[in-house]
Amino acid sequence: MSKLKLYTFPLSGHSHRVELMLSLLSLDAELIKVDLAKGEHKSAEFLAKNPAGQVPVLEDGDITLADSNAIIMYLATKYDQGRTWYPEDLVTQTKIQSYLSLAAGKLAFGPCNARIINVFGKPLDKEFALTLAHDLLTLLDQTLSSQTWLVGDTPTLADVAHYTYIAHAPEGDVSLENYPHIKTWLATIEQLKGFVPMPKTKTGLTA
Incomplete structure (x- = not known):
């Protein structure tokens, strides 16, 4: 065991x-x-x-x-013996940490909260959540327009931290249609060996 x-x-x-x-x-x-x-x-x-x-x-x-x-x-x-997901290089670690902070900030209060409102009925500010969500998606889509991963040339914790709530953002009425680079990034993550999905909820744009 x-x-x-x-x-x-x-x-x-x-x-x-x-x-x-x-x-x-x-x-x-x-x-x-x-x-x-x-x-x-x-x-x-x-x-x-x-x-x-x-x-x-x-x-x-x-x-x-x-x-x-x-x-x-x-x-x-x-x-991770190869230290690819959280490399030992200080500059790379710092960049990853900035994305973990983003995940605890705009991701949590944006796409995450928008989904929580729809899926669990939490009394949160939907308009504020949607505004933050699209601010975040605009930022990430621009970043991913010139690179495959959020940090460096391989997937890292930055990608893991953001994947789930962005992939399920439509459940919170957050459309991904205007973010082509994010859609490509999501599909690339889903092709990784060991990828496992989270169950989808039929609500919001996925209803």
Whole structure:
């Protein structure tokens, strides 16, 4: 049995971000579904793992980690022997970190929140989320107009951190039609060995 355990939820983009990283690294992990509808993420047992009461949570032996960006960085640093996903070069690391910050900012409050409003009915500001989403997509599409990946010549954590919520942005009424380079980038990621999809929800533009 794997010493890696991932507490996850099938429709959580943050959880999928980690599941994708695990699969791309060919790591065997036990996936433990947390029933958010039943409030399992607020149980005393789960809060002992993550006081914030959020998925994903990764257990690696005696180590327990929360926050999807922190988890994928941990996995890439510890288990990627070739150090391609999070290279040791300081300049490259800095560029990747800027994208992880973007993922925790405009991605989270833009495409992610727009999708959360539609899929889970959260009372958030949809107009603000859509504005941020298109600001982000415009920026990324321009970047990808001259390169295959967000940082460097190979896929990195920057790509993993952004993939899921952009791929599922139409579920939040965020159209990708005006972003051809992003659409090519998504398709390229989906061709990677070890790629695993997140289940789609028929809502928004995908209804």
